[in-house]
Each structure stands twice: as structure tokens, then as C-alpha cells.
Amino acid sequence: MDPTTDNAGTTGDAGTARASLEALRAEIAKAVVGQDPAVTGLVVALLCRGHVLLEGVPGVAKTLLVRALASALELDTKRVQFTPDLMPSDVTGSLVYDTRTAEFSFQEGPVFTNLLLADEINRTPPKTQSSLLEAMEERQVTVDGNPRPLPDPFLVAATQNPVEYEGTYPLPEAQLDRFLLKLTIPLPSRRDEIDVLTRHASGFNPRDLRAAGIRPVAGPADLDAARAAVAKTAVSPEITAYVVDICRATRESPSLTLGVSPRGATALLATSRAWAWLTGRDYVIPDDVKALALPTLRHRVQLRPEAEMEGVTADSVINAILAHVQVPR
Numbered sequence: 001m002d003p004t005t006d007n008a009g010t011t012g013d014a015g016t017a018r019a020s021l022e023a024l025r026a027e028i029a030k031a032v033v034g035q036d037p038a039v040t041g042l043v044v045a046l047l048c049r050g051h052v053l054l055e056g057v058p059g060v061a062k063t064l065l066v067r068a069l070a071s072a073l074e075l076d077t078k079r080v081q082f083t084p085d086l087m088p089s090d091v092t093g094s095l096v097y098d099t100r101t102a103e104f105s106f107q108e109g110p111v112f113t114n115l116l117l118a119d120e121i122n123r124t125p126p127k128t129q130s131s132l133l134e135a136m137e138e139r140q141v142t143v144d145g146n147p148r149p150l151p152d153p154f155l156v157a158a159t160q161n162p163v164e165y166e167g168t169y170p171l172p173e174a175q176l177d178r179f180l181l182k183l184t185i186p187l188p189s190r191r192d193e194i195d196v197l198t199r200h201a202s203g204f205n206p207r208d209l210r211a212a213g214i215r216p217v218a219g220p221a222d223l224d225a226a227r228a229a230v231a232k233t234a235v236s237p238e239i240t241a242y243v244v245d246i247c248r249a250t251r252e253s254p255s256l257t258l259g260v261s262p263r264g265a266t267a268l269l270a271t272s273r274a275w276a277w278l279t280g281r282d283y284v285i286p287d288d289v290k291a292l293a294l295p296t297l298r299h300r301v302q303l304r305p306e307a308e309m310e311g312v313t314a315d316s317v318i319n320a321i322l323a324h325v326q327v328p329r
Contacts, residue, residue: 014229018278020218021226027072031212032065033199034192040278041183041295042069042157046223047230047274050180050267051136051156053121053171053299060185062159064206066117071209073223074216075114075153082124088131092141093148106143111135114151118158122168129175132156136178153223173258173302180267182299226277233273234283238328243269243289249321250301255312258302268296286327294318 021043028039038054042065045052054062063079070077080091093109110116111132121129134140136156140147158179160171176182188196205211243265251259260268271292276284298314307317 014225017218017222017225017229018280020222021278023217024069024072027214027217028065028068030214031068031204031206031209032061033195034188035061035065035185038065038183038185039069040275041181042066042155043278044271044274044292045180046073046153046155047226047277048180048267048270049153049227050270051158051178053176053179053182054157054159054185055162055182056159056185057163057187058161060187061206062185063117063119065185066115066157068209068214070115071214072217074219076151077115077117078110078113079117079119080110081119082121082128084124086124086128088128091128091131092135093143095144104144106146106148108148109141111141112148112150114153114155116154116156118156120160121158122160122171125169126172129169129171133175133178153220176299177261177263179299180271181295183295229282230274230277232282233277235269235273236283236328239272239284239286239289240269242286242325242328243272245325246289246293246321247297249325250297250318253301253317253321255304255307255317256301257304258300260297260300264297264300268292271296290322293322 024043025036025039028035032039042052044050054065056062067077067079069075080086089109091109091111093107093112095104096107097103098105118132121132134142135150135154138147139152139154140149142148156179160168162184187193247260247262247265247268249259250256253259268289272284272288275292276282276288279288294315297318301314301317303312303314303317
């Protein structure tokens, strides 16, 4: 960060913005151990104005990760626990009758925030899941025919458990496609788990991030400057063709019944540009595309039942495609 800047959120310089966003890793590491790829994925999603699906077993700090990110970015965050009886109005808000004025007024739901944590999103019925579609795509909520814009930045970080399917409602393909990235949160390594337990033994309280020392290191102005810089990141015709070839190969794979749509190709190009800028370049190279291919595409493909029975995964199919598609020189 620029030492002459008093508040990270007030600077608009692209170089300073990059340094501020890079500082997020160290800041979030004060609360969350060993999840650098997930932190990077969330930052990429913010730069691309996208949303993230976090998948991991319970207890791997998915909720803590989002809360720590919001604190380090000085953004407002709200959490919704998705349950079978959750109604769409519990998420978006509703009209409330005011007896004093004899008029209806709109009461905002938790979706009116910067970072919405949709916890266990697959535990609520499709009707409530679909209440997020307009918010995710149009950045607005329509109630009683009136569109109401959401704050900017706005990101939905939805979580789901990959091993427990009883009482769940799988997300439809149309909604999965609205998520820019699907990030898998793995169990920590032995060293990281020892670090976690050592911190807790020393008095770490995951519910008190201020006590953990997390302070804002970036803000909305840094995000605006970063987004403007990402938009100027150069993409050669060869890189564009490479992205298209990868996505078209998924549609021809014998292991898949559903390949990546043109929206998915657009998403891969956008995330590759954001990653290129974060790593300090103003142009995209093939390695950027490869680095973001799995998180950007894994939830946009559908395996054939017979391939799934043989142990084939979406990641393995995409990795095979990356190994076979010709890389531009």
C-alpha cells in the first residue's frame, strides 16, 4: 500500500489497488488458515462482478472466510441460513403495512448488502432459490412491480455440503450457471490444522474478528480502480480462440451430457483477465486461462451417469481437455 494514503478505501490508483487487494491474503490469514486459493477466487469474483459457490464439508471455515473478507474490505455483509421453510420474501424483502400512514412500505431483506452469505443454499426449495436469480443477474430486486437496485459491490457467496444430500434440493443448471466460480474448500493439511488448534488454545474467537486483528486494507474505491484496470487488460485473438476451443471441447466430450455454454466461455475470459491483472500483467497468457479453468467451468458441465459410475469427475474431464487443446504460442 502507498504509505502516503491514510485510508485504503479512498485511493483510486490501480497500482495501489492491486497492492491493497494482495494484502487481503495476509489480513484474512489472521483468522483463516491455509485457504489462499479461496481468498483469491473471491477477489476475482469481486473484480468480475460475479458470484461464488463454496463447496466443502462442515467445519472448514466457509462462513468465517466470507466474514473475514468483508471485514478486510470494509464491506457490509449479511448471512441467511437457507432452510426448507425459508420464503423468497425472507431473502428479498416485502411490503409491510404501516397502520400510522395507512400505506405499504418496503422493508429490505438481507439481500440488500455487499456480501450475502447464502449458507447451505441447497437446503431450501427451488422457489426460494430462484428468488436470488434476479438479484444475481440484474443486481436488483423487483417487488410489486418496482425494481430496487442493490448496493455496489454485490456478491453472493453460497455454500453447500458435498457429502450430505438428504433433505436437499440440487441447484438447477440455470442457477449454477449464474455463479462465476465454484470453489472447493478442502480439509486443512496437518500443519494447518495444528495451527488452527494452537490459535484456539491461545484464545482465538472466530466470532470476534476485530480481536483477531483483522483491519480494513482495501475498500470500494480500490475495487473500482481495480475493475477499471482489469477492463483494460489486453486479450489477443489467439487467447480468445483458446478459450473458445476449451469450451467447445467440453461440448464434444464423450463423458459429458452438458458442456460449457457461451456464457461460460465469457466467464472464463473475464476471470483470466482478472487473474492476469492480479499477478501484475496487463495482458492475458495461456497460463491464466489454465489457472481459472477449473473453478470457472467445473459447475457448468454435467457428467454422463456411466462416466460418474466409473469415477470420472468434472475436474478430471476439464484437466484432460486442457492437456489436449492446442496452446497458442
